[in-house]
Amino acid sequence: MSQHPELPFAAAIEVIKSLLPETLQKPRVGIVCGSGLGGIVDCIRDVVLVPYKMIPGFAESTVPGHKSSLAFGLMGPGDGVPVVAMLGRFHPYEGHHMRTVVYPVRIMAKLGVTEVIITNAAGGLNPKLSVGTIVVIHDHLALPNMTGMNPLLGPLTSPRHQRFIPLSDAYSPSLRRLVFLAAHHLSLDPSALAEGTYAWVSGPTYETPAEGRFLRLAGADVVGMSTVPEVLAAREEGLNVMALSLVTNAVVIPDGYRSIREEVLAELAGKRVELPVADVVSHEEVLEIGKAKGEVMMKLVEWVVGSIPCNI
Numbered sequence: 001m002s003q004h005p006e007l008p009f010a011a012a013i014e015v016i017k018s019l020l021p022e023t024l025q026k027p028r029v030g031i032v033c034g035s036g037l038g039g040i041v042d043c044i045r046d047v048v049l050v051p052y053k054m055i056p057g058f059a060e061s062t063v064p065g066h067k068s069s070l071a072f073g074l075m076g077p078g079d080g081v082p083v084v085a086m087l088g089r090f091h092p093y094e095g096h097h098m099r100t101v102v103y104p105v106r107i108m109a110k111l112g113v114t115e116v117i118i119t120n121a122a123g124g125l126n127p128k129l130s131v132g133t134i135v136v137i138h139d140h141l142a143l144p145n146m147t148g149m150n151p152l153l154g155p156l157t158s159p160r161h162q163r164f165i166p167l168s169d170a171y172s173p174s175l176r177r178l179v180f181l182a183a184h185h186l187s188l189d190p191s192a193l194a195e196g197t198y199a200w201v202s203g204p205t206y207e208t209p210a211e212g213r214f215l216r217l218a219g220a221d222v223v224g225m226s227t228v229p230e231v232l233a234a235r236e237e238g239l240n241v242m243a244l245s246l247v248t249n250a251v252v253i254p255d256g257y258r259s260i261r262e263e264v265l266a267e268l269a270g271k272r273v274e275l276p277v278a279d280v281v282s283h284e285e286v287l288e289i290g291k292a293k294g295e296v297m298m299k300l301v302e303w304v305v306g307s308i309p310c311n312i
């Protein structure tokens with residue numbers, strides 16, 4: 001396995017701190033924004049933007065719907081909680097090394113973050129999840145992790161880190177509880193918020209129908225091309241993790257394949273058939289749903305941030 005040059009943690013922290021007032025230098029909560037979900041910056045007060053290009057070791061996000069800046073500021077009622085939001089993330093399919101993908105989460109930990117809220121846009125595998133539903137992730141299924149692409153492969157980035165990280169409780173039950181309480185306080189329809197398992201795939205291709213069915217049969221409810229690397233690094237750093245998916249499209253055709261054989265036979269017999277046709281997903285559609293439904297996600301995140309107890 002190829003070694004990656006050491007990442008410049010100390011230089012990055014120095015640059016970031018030099019650009020912030022003292023009140024924002026030690027954020028408590030880190031937020032990672034998914035595709036089209038960077039609007040969360042509107043919930044942050046006294047915002048200071050730090051462009052990635054100014055931070056040693058940071059890459060640029062090349063995916064539409066992802067901005068290349070960290071947003072520092074205050075969120076929630078009263079004095080507010082100091083937060084840092086990553087307005088765009090790095091995905092391995094962009095060509096970023098896995099260590100670069102998780103570098104911002106490690107920087108958040110070094111700045112003092114103790115809780116990280118990770119958001120994403122995802123395809124729905126569970127037919128009960130309609131487009132626009134927000135899923136509180138309670139587990140994940142990561143084929144890359146099981147086949148030699150685990151983001152934590154390689155030398156430890158700190159001697160403080162454990163070599164073997166348990167993932168049985170990777171997604172904090174206390175934070176997950178808070179999201180459901182948030183939904184109640186915000187008077188959301190109970191069907192707007194579900195819980196489920198996220199399948200991580202490398203992308204950048206979307207799933208074939210067979211791959212979608214495979215992941216569904218394996219127990220996943222939603223599928224996406226991010227989040228899991230960040231979760232692993234966050235757990236290695238000792239952070240409490242919450243992750244939310246916004247379902248932007250359906251992956252699995254509920255009634256199975258459109259059968260061309262059936263269609264032709266029916267036509268030859270003079271009958272009309274209406275067979276299910278797969279939805280052809282596009283990133284534009286993903287961003288559109290993010291725009292239309294992202295506000296609910298932002299309100300939930302804002303409420304949770306404002307309600308995180310001192311010792312979780």
Ligand SMILES: O=P(O)(O)O[C@H]1O[C@H](CO)[C@@H](O)[C@H]1O
Nearest residue numbers: 034035120121224225226286
């Ligand atoms: O996971 P986020 O960054 O929200 O983005 C999701 O949207 C993109 C595909 O449309 C993929 O990058 C997928 O992972």
